[in-house]
Amino acid sequence: MVFGIQSVLETLRSGQQIDKLFMEKELSHPEIQQLAFQNRVTIQRVPTEKLNRLTRKNHQGVICFTAVVQYVKLSNVIAEVNEEGETPFILLLDRITDVRNFGAIARTAECAGVQVIVIPGRGNAAINSEAMKTSSGALNHIAVCREYDLADTIRYLQKSGIKVVACTEKSYRDVFTTDLTGPIAVIMGSEENGITPELLALVDGHVKIPLLGNVGSLNVSVATGVVLYEVVRQRSLPAVQ
Incomplete structure (x- = not known):
């Protein structure tokens, strides 16, 4: 699990395959959204409570999970x-x-x-x-x-x-x-x-x-x-x- 704006950004920039990407409903972050689109990662908009259940640490409204398998075409x-x-x-x-x-x-x-x-x-x-x-x-x-x-x-x-x-x-x-x-x-x-x-x-x-x-x-x-x-x-x- 990767959380926090900068950590998620770096994960997206690295090209790692992401299985899930959760973003707080009210959060707007154009760069994350653009990188997710380029990497064909679907952003799932969720309430803050869901993110808080995933981690008690400061997630800054965004959490992603990297894939344990490499997806193929x-x-x-x-x-x-x-x-x-x-x-x-x-x-x-x-x-x-x-x-x-x-x-x-x-x-x-x-x-x-x-x-x-x-x-x-x-x-x-x-x-x-x-x-x-x-x-x-x-x-x-x-x-x-x-x-x-x-x-x-x-x-x-x-x-x-x-x-x-x-x-x-x-x-x-x-x-x-x-x-x-x-x-x-x-x-x-x-x-x-x-x-x-x-x-x-x-x-x-x-x-x-x-x-x-x-x-x-x-x-x-x-x-x-x-x-x-x-x-x-x-x-x-x-x-x-």
């Missing part, structure tokens, strides 16, 4: 995957706010062979030491991309020949009877509200996980594991036959 990952002759396997996360869920998802994604996790610029869990620990170090081995508009990201993936499939309980199509063998990006939504309606309207298909008990939903990290390993299962079938 999605276009570079896709180009590398294509050059190596692999089939794209991408995971998009829409507003997964719980750090432990995010870490568990990253661990499962890495084990399943996902090539990159895409997260939004804001509204996602911080990728911090707790996320790294929960992932059992998987975040050191899987690419993470931060995109500021997931709608644009979905359109880009579709133009790149990658099918985007959303996992939602609103679907009538069973994940186990849907073809997931081609180039694919799976999108999972927030624990509370699921996937944003705007994104649901853009994707190529919706799938659901059948629930046979009395509880109406799975934890998002568990649900992600089910869907990712269904992709793995389907892709392995030709080799088994």
